[in-house]
Amino acid sequence: METMGFISVIPAIIAIVLSFATKNTVVALAIACIAGTLLAGQGPMGFPTLLKESLGTTSFAWVMLLNTFIGILVAYFQKTGAIQGFSQKVHERNLSRRGAQLMAWVLGMFIYFSDSFSPLFVGSVMRSITDKAKVSREKLAYIADSTSAPVSVLMPITGWAAYLMGLAVGVGCITTDKEASALFLKAIPFNFYPIFAVAFVGLLASGIVKDFGPMKKAEKRAMEEGKVLRDGANPLIGKELTEMEAYEGIKPRVFLNFIMPVLMIVSIALGTYIALSSAKTMEAFLFVIIFMTVSMLIQGIPFKEVMNTMTDGVKGAIPAVMLLALAYSVNALSSQMGTAGYIINLTEGFLKPHLLPAIIFLVSAVMAFATGSSWGTFAICMPIALPLAFSFTGNTLTTLVIASFAAVAGGGVFGDHCSPLSDTTVLSSTGAAADHIDHVKTQLPYALVCGGLALVAYLIVGYVFV
Incomplete structure (x- = not known):
């Protein structure tokens, strides 16, 4: 596997260290x-070329459009x-603080079909509720993040499973x-x-386990x-969304303007x-946006106001x-x-039967942390691990x-x-309108506890069942 050695991990190290040092992830x-x-020897034109090549992909276009549609x-x-x-x-x-957190936890598990939609939806819907209950935005972002990808990867009818x-x-x-x-x-x-990770959220939300560390x-x-x-703090969402007021004189129709669109998406x-063996999530959002545009016009909101609202939604998604x-x-x-190749090369010599699950877990975790991509990690590690x-x-x-x-x-x-490089981590900060680095810092100790327990569990499996 071709690699530039230690030099290959320097960009990720710089990004992570500077994110925490400057609190400005961009x-x-x-x-x-x-x-x-x-x-990498690409010269002064390497950066614009990198942007052009990495952003001109179907993968980025999908997540960008989905984020914009949700905005x-x-x-x-x-x-x-409606909200x-x-x-x-x-x-x-x-609702008490405990009730608000438990509601966010259950809502996150319910919207399991899309790890991109789930944190944005949970954060946006629950924000005013948790604010009133005096739950920090960091806690809301953590709950939204921990019930998105962790739930999606456990369900057999998601894109992750496929x-x-x-x-x-x-x-x-x-x-x-x-x-x-x-096998799945x-x-x-x-x-x-x-x-x-999902169980730990429930334990924290219910108060059975008390908060610790930065959280x-x-x-x-x-x-x-x-x-x-x-x-x-710098909330990772535009003021266009956090400060938007309802149209004057409109009657709130929670079912028509909120519950029904969500059920349509699901x-x-x-x-x-x-x-089709493929969840058309983005298409679902586009259909619902068209439906709601027409519905808002019928409800008496002027066309210009609807278009301005759409524009504000796009602006709010820009950060x-x-x-x-x-x-x-x-x-x-x-x-x-x-x-990825460098990380794999460092660990190949340690891959023994009893330690295999634990080491595969560690390698996959380090690779995903360094690259911010779980799916990219799957694509590289699965053909080696299996x-x-x-x-x-x-x-x-x-x-x-x-x-x-x-x-x-x-x-x-x-x-x-x-x-902090992960799209789901970014989307969780966005949905909760939390400071991105504050979300990462407060979530990390909880994730490490669950990761440590998982590592011990894989060691036990290796030595007991292998």
């Missing part, structure tokens, strides 16, 4: 891209008074889609990190001072997945799109420089193979969950 990522292209939809929800109406109904129940199954077909004794599907289902109980400080500030954001995404653009550029640069596992089992599907498959999935989610 600047940190831009500097990392410029330094990386120079180290428009949130703007529509607010202009019609305000929904929040008011919840406010009337006088992708992981596809990577397993043709390896060892896995020759058909049906056998790959069976058997691996769910061994996918320790996402299971622990404890953020929650204390919110409870005692009423500040859901720290002084000087139905279209799941329906297309069942019928996250800028950050995603640079994160994708760093990921593309890491791929060009062979970052053949290695099968080589130790004589091409037989055993617990070692199943655990190794799960370790790639869980490790990728763990690293992605911790990384």
